[in-house]
Amino acid sequence: MHKLKSLIIIQLKDFIGKYTSGLGMKNKYFGRILLFVLAGVLAVPATTLSTVIYDSLAILGQEELLITSMYLNSVIFMFIFGFPFIISVFFFARDSHFLASLPITEDSLVISKLATVYIYLLVVSTLILGPALVIYLINSGISLQLILMAIIALIMTPLIPLLISSIIILPFGNIFSRSGHRKMLVTAFNLIFLAGILGFQLFFGSYFEDPEMVQELLAQGGFVEIIGMNFPPSIWLTRAFTGSLTAAGKFLGLNLLLVFILRFTARLFFRRSLLAFAQEGGISNRKIYFKARSRRTQLIWRNILIILKEPIFLMNNGIVLIAPIFIIAILLFQGDYSLAMLGSQELEPYRLLMLSLFLVSPAIMGNISATAITREGQSFWETRVMPISAAENIKYRILTTFILSSISTLAFLVLALFIIPFSPGLYGMAIAFSLILTLLLAHVDIVINIFRPHLNWTNPTSAVKNNLNVIFSLLIRAVLGLVFYLIYLIAPGLFAGGNNLVLVSTIIFAGLFLLVRFYIYSQGVEKFERISI
Amino acid sequence: MIKIESISKMYDGQIKAVDNLNMDIKQGEIFGFLGPNGAGKTTTLRMITGILAPTTGDILINGIDIKKDPLQAKGNFTYVPDHPDIFNSITGIDYLNFLADIYDVSVEAREKRIKELTGEFGILDDLGKVINSYSHGMKQKLLISGAFLPEPKIIILDEPLGGLDPRSSRILKSKMREHCDNGGTILFSSHLLEIVETICDRVGIIKEGRLIACDTMAEIKSKSDSSLEDIFMELTESA
Numbered sequence: 033m034h035k036l037k038s039l040i041i042i043q044l045k046d047f048i049g050k051y052t053s054g055l056g057m058k059n060k061y062f063g064r065i066l067l068f069v070l071a072g073v074l075a076v077p078a079t080t081l082s083t084v085i086y087d088s089l090a091i092l093g094q095e096e097l098l099i100t101s102m103y104l105n106s107v108i109f110m111f112i113f114g115f116p117f118i119i120s121v122f123f124f125a126r127d128s129h130f131l132a133s134l135p136i137t138e139d140s141l142v143i144s145k146l147a148t149v150y151i152y153l154l155v156v157s158t159l160i161l162g163p164a165l166v167i168y169l170i171n172s173g174i175s176l177q178l179i180l181m182a183i184i185a186l187i188m189t190p191l192i193p194l195l196i197s198s199i200i201i202l203p204f205g206n207i208f209s210r211s212g213h214r215k216m217l218v219t220a221f222n223l224i225f226l227a228g229i230l231g232f233q234l235f236f237g238s239y240f241e242d243p244e245m246v247q248e249l250l251a252q253g254g255f256v257e258i259i260g261m262n263f264p265p266s267i268w269l270t271r272a273f274t275g276s277l278t279a280a281g282k283f284l285g286l287n288l289l290l291v292f293i294l295r296f297t298a299r300l301f302f303r304r305s306l307l308a309f310a311q312e313g314g315i316s317n318r319k320i321y322f323k324a325r326s327r328r329t330q331l332i333w334r335n336i337l338i339i340l341k342e343p344i345f346l347m348n349n350g351i352v353l354i355a356p357i358f359i360i361a362i363l364l365f366q367g368d369y370s371l372a373m374l375g376s377q378e379l380e381p382y383r384l385l386m387l388s389l390f391l392v393s394p395a396i397m398g399n400i401s402a403t404a405i406t407r408e409g410q411s412f413w414e415t416r417v418m419p420i421s422a423a424e425n426i427k428y429r430i431l432t433t434f435i436l437s438s439i440s441t442l443a444f445l446v447l448a449l450f451i452i453p454f455s456p457g458l459y460g461m462a463i464a465f466s467l468i469l470t471l472l473l474a475h476v477d478i479v480i481n482i483f484r485p486h487l488n489w490t491n492p493t494s495a496v497k498n499n500l501n502v503i504f505s506l507l508i509r510a511v512l513g514l515v516f517y518l519i520y521l522i523a524p525g526l527f528a529g530g531n532n533l534v535l536v537s538t539i540i541f542a543g544l545f546l547l548v549r550f551y552i553y554s555q556g557v558e559k560f561e562r563i564s565i
Numbered sequence: 566m567i568k569i570e571s572i573s574k575m576y577d578g579q580i581k582a583v584d585n586l587n588m589d590i591k592q593g594e595i596f597g598f599l600g601p602n603g604a605g606k607t608t609t610l611r612m613i614t615g616i617l618a619p620t621t622g623d624i625l626i627n628g629i630d631i632k633k634d635p636l637q638a639k640g641n642f643t644y645v646p647d648h649p650d651i652f653n654s655i656t657g658i659d660y661l662n663f664l665a666d667i668y669d670v671s672v673e674a675r676e677k678r679i680k681e682l683t684g685e686f687g688i689l690d691d692l693g694k695v696i697n698s699y700s701h702g703m704k705q706k707l708l709i710s711g712a713f714l715p716e717p718k719i720i721i722l723d724e725p726l727g728g729l730d731p732r733s734s735r736i737l738k739s740k741m742r743e744h745c746d747n748g749g750t751i752l753f754s755s756h757l758l759e760i761v762e763t764i765c766d767r768v769g770i771i772k773e774g775r776l777i778a779c780d781t782m783a784e785i786k787s788k789s790d791s792s793l794e795d796i797f798m799e800l801t802e803s804a
């Protein structure tokens with residue numbers, strides 16, 4: 033027990049350390065404050081959503097469904113975040129070999145690893161389900177019983193996604209560890225899983241969109257039963273909040289049962305994952321070649337390979353580049369919007385704006401430059417000691433971002449050609465807008481990364497996800513949008529009609545791009561040269 | 566060939582990792598850089614290679630100030646770090662072709678040299694494998710092959726012998742000598758005093774960021790009958 037406790041503590045310290053160092057804050061206290069502020073900001077969407085849902089349900093007199101709804105959301109998010117994290121912890125952790133050599137039982141090793149996943153999911157649960165519980169408690173009257181139930185709910189919520197994700201991954205342990213293409217397999221697996229989750233949401237979203245279906249199901253027993261039929265723990269938890277001890281017992285019982293299952297399957301998990309990973313698989317030996325490429329090609333290709341060869345980077349960048357397609361697909365599938373709307377007279381003035389924003393969405397959602405230096409980590413020294421100027425080094429990183437974002441934009445353009453009929457001139461305007469904005473954002477993001485390089489990471493997740501650079505990058509996009517909105521409020525005539533807006537924006541972005549570019553190649557290079565490894 | 570003029574490195578404005586260091590490494594010599602752990606060897610080598618900027622002082626590589634003209638200066642040397650932390654997801658041959666392109670090595674020359682170097686170190690057949698699958702020693706051999714590949718004027722190696730088997734160590738030592746006999750310069754740090762003693766023309770000993778001895782092996786040994794190990798122990802304890 034003592035060893036297990038030490039092991040869990042060291043794993044948690046390592047995990048929290050990676051996370052906080054991933055934020056790249058040098059000042060410890062400021063870092064902590066920032067962490068709390070960040071948590072507060074991250075909880076805002078769930079708080080707003082919970083308030084809206086609560087108000088709607090209060091009209092129907094079924095406020096307790098807030099718990100059901102947010103519990104389900106929380107579980108779905110935990111699957112999305114937890115699944116890649118479990119893979120990362122079991123198949124890509126650098127300490128696996130070392131831990132496997134220690135005189136510790138197999139199940140202790142597995143439990144200590146899962147403890148870090150649990151803490152991670154607990155944070156997700158607190159940020160999503162937490163606000164809903166607080167809102168419910170405040171509105172329903174705070175009592176000791178409800179507070180206890182809320183605490184139990186928060187503590188227990190991560191267990192189901194944790195165990196189910198683990199069980200899904202378990203049979204694939206041998207494939208992950210033995211295949212020479214493990215990284216690609218992990219990426220493919222993650223994408224399939226993500227598609228599955230989105231599909232699930234789409235299916236249920238459209239299910240509840242149909243009023244006849246809702247009427248029919250209501251007649252059968254109400255929303256609680258409908259959701260409960262699909263995911264019983266959500267209904268048990270909801271009923272526990274309304275005072276049902278039986279439901280509370282069922283919820284607690286299921287979670288405790290899962291803990292026991294986890295305890296007994298830990299050994300199997302160890303042999304299928306940690307141990308198999310330590311064996312390493314067959315290594316492919318490709319044909320050697322001697323071929324010259326230009327320095328530009330080599331450096332750009334190197335930057336692209338850093339993304340392609342690391343599943344976490346590939347997943348992260350790949351998803352943000354195609355995310356707009358997913359979002360549009362969801363909106364169309366749910367029926368909130370339809371392609372026919374694009375042809376309507378009301379939207380006519382804004383069609384060019386919509387097309388332009390659609391084409392540039394990969395650059396807006398992606399922030400590849402914001403981690404362009406960070407992604408290299410400890411191998412950053414390679415290009416630093418070579419006879420490559422800082423300006424060249426920065427330029428090819430920006431070009432890499434531009435190429436990747438533009439490939440995505442090109443794919444979107446092909447799609448747009450089929451769904452939005454336009455004249456070649458307007459397509460030209462939209463393309464010019466998206467290319468200029470892509471260039472501007474690629475330049476702005478690299479400035480962030482030059483100022484906050486954060487090269488000393490050990491887990492690739494901390495390089496691209498738990499990195500404040502990404503937040504800063506998104507903030508800049510929000511500020512840009514806000515500035516345009518303010519200009520629109522002050523001088524609406526400037527943006528009269530969507531086409532004018534696109535034209536004026538393109539000119540403004542081009543000006544900003546030149547300014548940022550000038551700054552990078554005059555001041556930024558010096559700062560880049562001073563980056564310490 | 567490498568002139569270090571009064572360089573110092575401070576971290577957080579307080580900790581002095583390197584303190585007013587002066588060294589002049591001449592063409593054609595193998596210069597051994599010694600010192601206890603944490604003495605400032607790696608920091609110094611990182612400043613020479615341009616990875617770290619000195620807080621004060623200048624570094625001239627073949628007469629070129631690395632601060633003022635880093636490109637020209639870096640074109641004169643290659644570097645092997647103490648930890649083989651390189652981009653691990655590419656194959657060995659990708660890495661060597663990358664270096665060859667950066668240092669403008671023609672296709673014919675690179676083919677000949679890659680086969681020769683990696684053949685000698687026994688990793689030619691592994692060049693098609695991903696670097697991640699290499700052992701520590703294999704990575705080290707790959708980095709060393711990459712450092713010799715462009716035939717630079719200067720090769721800087723930080724603890725190059727760690728992880729190498731005896732046969733590879735011997736090959737490296739003979740390559741270092743051959744490089745210097747052909748007019749090149751080698752600067753390397755090591756803890757293996759018996760190796761430093763046998764192959765170095767001059768030795769610099771650093772302690773707590775300060776150079777406490779810098780002379781030819783013959784001069785250092787003429788001052789005492791002891792081995793380099795004894796002299797090192799004496800200097801680093803008393804200084």
